[in-house]
Amino acid sequence: MRTNLRSLLILAAVLALPAPFARGQSPVPSAQDSALHALNRLAYGPRPGDVERVARAGVMHWIDLQLAPERIADDGVAARERSYKILDYDPAELAADFAEAVRQRREMRRELIESGDTGRGRSRKGAGAPMQEFRKLGGELQALAVMRAVMSERQLYEVMVDFWTNHFNVFVGKGADRFLTPTYIERTIRPHALGRFEDLLVATAQSPAMLFYLDNVQSVAPGSVPPFARFAGQSGGRRLGTGINENYARELLELHTLGVDGGYTQDDVINVARIFTGWGMALPRRGAAFAFHDWAHDRGVKQVLGVKYSGGGMDEGIRLLKALARNPATIHNVSRKLCARFVADDPPDGCVDAAAAAWARSNGDIRAVLRAIFTSPDFWAPSAFQAKVKTPLEFVVSAVRAAGGEPDETPRLAQVVARLGQPLYLQTAPTGYAETEAHWVNSGALLARMNAAVALAAGRLPGVRVDLDGVVPATADRDALVDGVNARVLGGAMSGRTRTVIREQLADVGNPATARALAVGLALGGPEFQRQ
Amino acid sequence: MTISRRVFVTSGGLALFSLGFDPLFLSRAAYAAGRSALGPSDRPVLVCLFQRGAVDGLNMIVPHGDALYYDERPRIAIPRADVVDLDGHFGLHPSLATLKPLWDNGSLAAIHAVGSPDATRSHFDAQDYMESGTPGVKSTSDGWLNRYCRHDQEHADTPFRAVAFGPQLPRILAGTAPALAIDDLQAFGLKMPREAARDRLTRAFEALYEGSATGLLASSSQEGFEALQALKRADPTQYTSANGAEYPPGRLGRSMLQIAQLIKSDLGLQIAFADVGGWDTHVNQGSSEGQLAARLRELAGSLAAFSRDLGERMRHVVVLTMSEFGRTIRENGNSGTDHGHATAMLVLGGPVNGGKVLGRWPGLDPAQRFEGRDVAVTTDFRTLFSEILSRHLGAPDLGSVFPGFTPDPTRFVGAIRV
Numbered sequence: 001m002r003t004n005l006r007s008l009l010i011l012a013a014v015l016a017l018p019a020p021f022a023r024g025q026s027p028v029p030s031a032q033d034s035a036l037h038a039l040n041r042l043a044y045g046p047r048p049g050d051v052e053r054v055a056r057a058g059v060m061h062w063i064d065l066q067l068a069p070e071r072i073a074d075d076g077v078a079a080r081e082r083s084y085k086i087l088d089y090d091p092a093e094l095a096a097d098f099a100e101a102v103r104q105r106r107e108m109r110r111e112l113i114e115s116g117d118t119g120r121g122r123s124r125k126g127a128g129a130p131m132q133e134f135r136k137l138g139g140e141l142q143a144l145a146v147m148r149a150v151m152s153e154r155q156l157y158e159v160m161v162d163f164w165t166n167h168f169n170v171f172v173g174k175g176a177d178r179f180l181t182p183t184y185i186e187r188t189i190r191p192h193a194l195g196r197f198e199d200l201l202v203a204t205a206q207s208p209a210m211l212f213y214l215d216n217v218q219s220v221a222p223g224s225v226p227p228f229a230r231f232a233g234q235s236g237g238r239r240l241g242t243g244i245n246e247n248y249a250r251e252l253l254e255l256h257t258l259g260v261d262g263g264y265t266q267d268d269v270i271n272v273a274r275i276f277t278g279w280g281m282a283l284p285r286r287g288a289a290f291a292f293h294d295w296a297h298d299r300g301v302k303q304v305l306g307v308k309y310s311g312g313g314m315d316e317g318i319r320l321l322k323a324l325a326r327n328p329a330t331i332h333n334v335s336r337k338l339c340a341r342f343v344a345d346d347p348p349d350g351c352v353d354a355a356a357a358a359w360a361r362s363n364g365d366i367r368a369v370l371r372a373i374f375t376s377p378d379f380w381a382p383s384a385f386q387a388k389v390k391t392p393l394e395f396v397v398s399a400v401r402a403a404g405g406e407p408d409e410t411p412r413l414a415q416v417v418a419r420l421g422q423p424l425y426l427q428t429a430p431t432g433y434a435e436t437e438a439h440w441v442n443s444g445a446l447l448a449r450m451n452a453a454v455a456l457a458a459g460r461l462p463g464v465r466v467d468l469d470g471v472v473p474a475t476a477d478r479d480a481l482v483d484g485v486n487a488r489v490l491g492g493a494m495s496g497r498t499r500t501v502i503r504e505q506l507a508d509v510g511n512p513a514t515a516r517a518l519a520v521g522l523a524l525g526g527p528e529f530q531r532q
Numbered sequence: 533m534t535i536s537r538r539v540f541v542t543s544g545g546l547a548l549f550s551l552g553f554d555p556l557f558l559s560r561a562a563y564a565a566g567r568s569a570l571g572p573s574d575r576p577v578l579v580c581l582f583q584r585g586a587v588d589g590l591n592m593i594v595p596h597g598d599a600l601y602y603d604e605r606p607r608i609a610i611p612r613a614d615v616v617d618l619d620g621h622f623g624l625h626p627s628l629a630t631l632k633p634l635w636d637n638g639s640l641a642a643i644h645a646v647g648s649p650d651a652t653r654s655h656f657d658a659q660d661y662m663e664s665g666t667p668g669v670k671s672t673s674d675g676w677l678n679r680y681c682r683h684d685q686e687h688a689d690t691p692f693r694a695v696a697f698g699p700q701l702p703r704i705l706a707g708t709a710p711a712l713a714i715d716d717l718q719a720f721g722l723k724m725p726r727e728a729a730r731d732r733l734t735r736a737f738e739a740l741y742e743g744s745a746t747g748l749l750a751s752s753s754q755e756g757f758e759a760l761q762a763l764k765r766a767d768p769t770q771y772t773s774a775n776g777a778e779y780p781p782g783r784l785g786r787s788m789l790q791i792a793q794l795i796k797s798d799l800g801l802q803i804a805f806a807d808v809g810g811w812d813t814h815v816n817q818g819s820s821e822g823q824l825a826a827r828l829r830e831l832a833g834s835l836a837a838f839s840r841d842l843g844e845r846m847r848h849v850v851v852l853t854m855s856e857f858g859r860t861i862r863e864n865g866n867s868g869t870d871h872g873h874a875t876a877m878l879v880l881g882g883p884v885n886g887g888k889v890l891g892r893w894p895g896l897d898p899a900q901r902f903e904g905r906d907v908a909v910t911t912d913f914r915t916l917f918s919e920i921l922s923r924h925l926g927a928p929d930l931g932s933v934f935p936g937f938t939p940d941p942t943r944f945v946g947a948i949r950v
Contacts, residue, residue: 215814218866243865247814254654260670266653266903389749421699428809429584431656438673441748442701442713443691443756444720450737451723497743505736522736527745527753 029382031055035062036491037385040532041342042066042374043155045398048471048488063374067367069154069194077152083409086140091183092287098179099284101130134178141172141182142414142424143463147407149397160193160366161185162393163341165425166432167334168204168256170213172425176284177213181425184209197334197364198325201256205321206290208281214248214430217280219273221298244298249273251430257324259333264305271302275309275316331359335369337435342373344387345436351378386493386531389437392420394532395449399456399524402489405466412463420448446530453525457517468520474512478503481512485519493528575687576848576883576925579791579804579838580677580704581784582662583831583855585812586655588869589876590861590907591824592628593642593889597621600896604862607819608869614820618642622889626820627828630836631880638886639839639846643945645874645891646916647857647909651902653871655812658856662913663704665934672935674707677803679933680921681709690800691759697787697806705805710755717790718769721760734760768797777841780833784808788838795845802925811855815866835880847882850924850948852917858907861896873906877916879947883924890945915943923948 029037035054039046042063046054054062065072081087108130145162152158165185172181188207192200204210211217222243249272253264278297282289292314299312307323309316324330335355339347351373358372359365373379390398396417400407407413414424421440427433434440455461457468468474472484482503486494502522509515523529591608595601596615615623616632622644624632634640650667652658661667665676681694694711696702701713714720722737724730734757741753771793779785787806794801810827817824831853839846858875874894880886892910894900902908918939921927930939 215866218815220865222865245814245864245866246870250654254656260654260657266651419699429655437748438706439700441752442711443752443759444713444715445699446741446749446753447721447756447760448699448715454722454724454733495744498740501736501739501743504739522740525737526740527749530749 029380029385031059032492033385034059034380036493037380038063038374039155039491040386040398041379041388042159044149044159044394045401045532046491047401048404051491063156066154066156067194067371069157072153074153077148077154080147080151081144084140084144086137086144086182087186089182091179091187092289094179094182095176095284095286095288098134098176098288101134102284104130131178137182138172138178138425139411139414141185142418143407143409143411145185145424146393146397146414146417149393150400150405150407156370157194160370161190163338164189164193164200166427167337168200168210169427169430169432170209170425171428173428174213176281176288177209179284180207180209180212180288183207194366194370197359197366198322200366201325202318202321204256205252205276205279205317208288208290211248211279211281211290214251215245216248216276219243219245219248219277219279220293220296221274221277224277224296224298226293227295244270244273244277246270246273248276252324255430255432257330257333258327259329262327262329262333268304271304271309272320274298274300274302275304275320278314279317325364328356331356331364335359338369339373339378340435342370343376343379343384348378348381351376354378386528388532389441389530390532391433391435391440392422392445392449393417393424395530396420396452398532399453399529400464400466402471402491402524402529403456403466403468403520404471405456405464407464410463413461414463416452416461416463420452421445441530449530450525453523453529454521457519457521457524459517468513468516472516472520474516476512478506478515481506481516481519485516485523489520489523490528494523495528498523498526498528573798573845574848575800575802577795577802577804577850578920578925579806579849579851581831581851581853582659582702582704582805582807583811583853584655584659584807584809585855586658586857586859586871587811587855587875588813588817588824588859589644589855589874590858591817591819592625592828593618593644593876594623594625595621595644595893595896596623598896600861604896606863607867608817608863610820619889621893625825625828627825628832630832631878634836634839634880635887639882639884640878640880641884641886641947642876642878642889643891643911643916643947644876644889645894645907645909646877646911646913647874649909649912651873653857653873655856655871660703662854662856663702665914665917666936667914669936675702675704676917676933677704677805678707678709678711680925680927681705681711681803682707683929683932684925684927687800687802691755691762692794692799692801694803695791695794695801695805697790697804702805702807705803708751710751711803712755712759714790716786717763717793720763762799766797766799768793768799771796773837773841775840775843777837778833779837779841780830782830784830784834785837788834789841792838792841795842795849813859814864814868814870817868835878839880850879850881850883850920852920853878854913860905861901861907862905873902874909875907877913879920883948885946885949888946890947911943911945912937915939916945916947919944919947923950 032051032055035051038059039050039054149158170177170181170184172178184207188203192203246269250269253262253269253272254260258264278293280291280293282291297312301308301310304320336347336352338355339351343351354372354376355369358368362368378384422433452461456466459466471488475481482499486492502519506515506519509518591610594610594615596612597620602609610625614626616626616629617623618635631640648658648661648667650661663675664672666672687693691710691712694705696705696713698713699715701711705711722730722734724733738757745753773789779789791804813824835851842849854877855875857871857873859869859872864870894908894910900908914934914937918930921933922930
């Protein structure tokens with residue numbers, strides 16, 4: 001019985017291998033397969049010709065370079081970034097504009113109520129007009145993220161920006177986060193994405209975007225009174241609290257650091273919340289910068305995970321964050337999450353241990369942790385190749401890259417990502433988006449991906465310019481076409497079966513350009529391209 | 533040349549079997565190939581609505597007869613004058629007033645003080661437990677509705693047996709039994725201007741996935757193609773809402789309309805799932821009006837429209853609302869409520885033993901509270917779910933649906949008429 005089960009499992013494992021291994025060739029990955037694997041995981045997939053380039057230069061050399069993005073020129077992205085107004089805004093001005101929009105909306109609502117106009121749809125729409133600008137801002141923010149993911153030469157850096165943005169999730173649709181999120185991405189996440197975890201953690205804890213999102217701006221020591229009457233009543237467009245709010249404290253422990261099994265108690269959560277009382281922000285019309293409100297801070301003695309915090313002040317929070325960043329539970333929790341992103345949904349212990357050891361050795365240097373993952377045997381194990389299903393963002397970005405496409409200036413391509421299930425910055429739950437196959441693969445989502453692939457190849461996908469001439473020449477030679485699609489679009493990952501099916505579909509298509517669009521659409525919508 | 537469907541189904545099933553997949557999939561596939569996908573119109577249907585974010589059960593089903601309720605919530609309690617009284621002690625939030633006729637005709641009941649035996653106040657964990665059906669156990673990989681589907685094969689003859697409305701399949705339906713996620717019935721399928729081109733493209737992708745997909749990609753794509761064929765035949769969107777039912781605008785209303793369309797098109801729907809967010813009312817949750825009131829109005833409007841639309845067919849339908857936990861009895865410093873413990877759930881439909889607030893009410897007395905602050909759980913959510921599965925759907929084997937839990941019929945709250 002046991003032997004039967006085991007042989008069945010071995011058979012299953014063999015059948016599940018990516019094509020080159022399943023065909024009974026040598027189990028040692030070729031330079032091409034290794035290059036494709038690295039490009040799939042450290043980057044948003046290869047552009048036409050990338051696999052050959054990386055294989056020729058040496059995959060470890062390419063990985064080293066990706067770990068040092070400051071040495072990679074990225075002029076194309078720099079040129080494109082100039083068209084994003086969002087990067088020119090002064091955060092304080094943006095905050096003041098938001099305060100003005102809130103004021104106008106309140107005014108308009110009052111007028112509508114006074115005029116007796118209670119028509120629900122109309123009054124809603126009318127009163128929403130001042131906020132229109134900020135909704136557009138959210139769209140531009142999404143578009144910028146997708147443009148960078150498609151076009152940046154610093155691919156690993158962009159992948160890590162996405163990873164940390166998701167790990168330290170905020171929701172751009174919540175009140176002040178409409179204008180705080182751009183600053184959060186540009187000044188909190190991006191500068192630390194390949195830095196030290198501790199610095200990133202402290203930066204997020206001091207970001208108005210996070211403090212507002214998880215209600216810490218509302219959290220004050222019971223009985224505390226603001227020093228000036230003009231501060232009473234308003235903070236970030238919402239009323240000040242009269243007691244502690246546990247939201248940030250809980251997610252800090254559960255999601256950002258220790259993990260849900262990290263060994264903390266409800267008392268720890270309450271004490272963490274007490275430590276962070278006073279961590280808030282200035283009023284929007286005063287710039288909405290991070291501010292520590294001494295008057296709101298609980299000066300009593302607290303105990304978290306057995307450590308006493310006394311004396312009060314902002315320093316308590318900093319000490320706590322540093323302790324959390326070095327806690328073995330945090331190291332394991334975040335290392336495992338990184339391995340789930342880069343190696344497998346359920347990562348082997350080996351790479352998690354290697355990452356955690358590098359973390360401990362380097363005091364949380366994210367580059368050192370990543371290097372440990374990329375050099376661990378688990379990362380290069382044949383079972384890791386093509387083992388992960390792409391998220392909607394990864395699918396759309398990798399498809400555009402594979403088709404040699406370039407996003408236009410509109411948020412329409414980001415809206416495609418949203419329609420496939422992953423609207424950027426709009427995940428309301430602090431967990432961020434899931435990384436696991438079971439979360440993303442279902443029949444409806446697959447059909448939507450097939451539709452997007454066909455539209456992309458036909459040049460009909462909104463928000464992207466595609467020029468297939470630069471990818472595969474349109475030719476009447478069907479075999480040459482399919483070879484070209486395999487090498488240039490799928491990075492050589494096409495199975496024999498897929499090749500046969502695509503070849504059959506092309507048989508009676510006369511127009512070479514139509515045949516090419518069909519072949520590319522089937523390849524991008526087919527099963528191989530859903531994996532990485 | 534294209535592969536015939538029969539070959540696709542058979543070889544797809546075999547490939548999955550050799551990959552160690554549940555052999556039930558094979559039998560189901562073979563069954564589907566040999567039979568019409570139409571199910572009987574009197575098949576019992578369960579519609580689950582997940583209120584994500586932890587609904588404040590105390591302001592939904594209001595214990596207006598309890599003075600402590602008003603003491604603890606000076607700013608957000610529902611004034612007695614606004615409560616739609618049900619039994620002298622409990623009443624509906626005024627936004628739920630549209631549901632009162634359903635209460636009066638005996639097709640709507642509420643269960644109070646229901647929740648998880650696990651103490652977590654994390655949305656993430658508590659939702660996970662409510663969907664996996666194994667509170668306290670994180671390693672469970674599938675959801676309880678999926679396990680039910682796997683162990684009750686009687687209705688497994690259609691790809692529409694279990695459908696979730698939304699872009700992703702929720703945890704509650706994740707697992708090896710086939711289940712569909714549909715974001716929009718109208719847009720479900722491959723988009724091509726001409727039908728011939730659409731059919732051809734569909735066949736091409738079907739052949740691609742049949743040949744090269746593994747694991748979840750293989751089973752999900754096969755479910756998708758089967759569903760496309762059945763949908764094309766039945767065309768559920770031909771059913772507009774009946775009896776003057778008007779669904780509220782928004783995602784929930786649209787989901788409920790489409791669930792009704794699927795039921796009417798007799799595609800064999802047995803389990804439907806939809807979710808609705810916005811219940812995490814930490815700040816300014818409001819009282820008779822405000823944030824929570826607006827969410828409840830949308831919920832009530834959707835339920836009332838659904839019930840009216842289905843009319844006579846509600847005889848075989850049960851709608852169950854659920855939420856991961858309740859909220860603190862005492863309002864917080866921000867005129868809101870924080871994460872609590874027990875909450876209230878609603879059951880609606882012909883088989884429901886309605887017009888009652890069910891479950892044992894522990895009261896709001898501090899001595900009776902969970903951890904001194906929250907409504908205590910007197911009904912384990914698995915007990916309620918078990919009752920509905922066994923008495924409404926006729927589930928034969930609940931042990932495998934809720935592993936590690938033995939439902940005790942003497943503890944059933946009596947949500948379903950027997």
